[in-house]
Amino acid sequence: MTEAPDPEVVELATKIFDLARQGQTEALVAYVDAGVPANLTNDRGDSLVMLAAYHGHADAVRALLTRGAEADRINDRGQTPLAGAVFKGAEDVIKALLESGADPAAGTPSAVDTARMFGKTNLLELFGAH
Secondary structure, eight states: OOOOOOHHHHHHHHHHHHHHHHTOHHHHHHHHHTTOOTTOBOTTSOBHHHHHHHTTOHHHHHHHHHTTOOTTOOOTTSOOHHHHHHHHTOHHHHHHHHHTTOOTTOTTTTHHHHHHHTTOHHHHHHHTOO
16 A cells, blocks of 8 residues: 655645746755755656756756756656757757757657757757758
8 A cells, every 4th residue: 555645745846846847946956955856757757857948947957957967857758858948949948958968869759850840940950960
């Protein structure tokens, strides 16, 4: 029999995911520096980096990556933070992820596939794909 999650833990996790979505970098990294895993994921497999990237928060993405978060962590739908940033057109986030070694070919659809789908030729050039 599995134990129900502690409501206080769920509330805290929800708050931390919201900080990533909102780009509240200072508060977010305070939690990570205090021991919250940099690769914390929600019930859909979205990491803090994924949420920050998808919502266009390059500073939060950089801060999480410098604290050990994985740039290419794939969610339950096979997506990477880089593909999410391409979909949203967040070029500063795309650059932050690439600077940290994100792989444009990782995930399904990959960032390269996403750029092709939306005709973002400038990003295809950036990724070295044509």
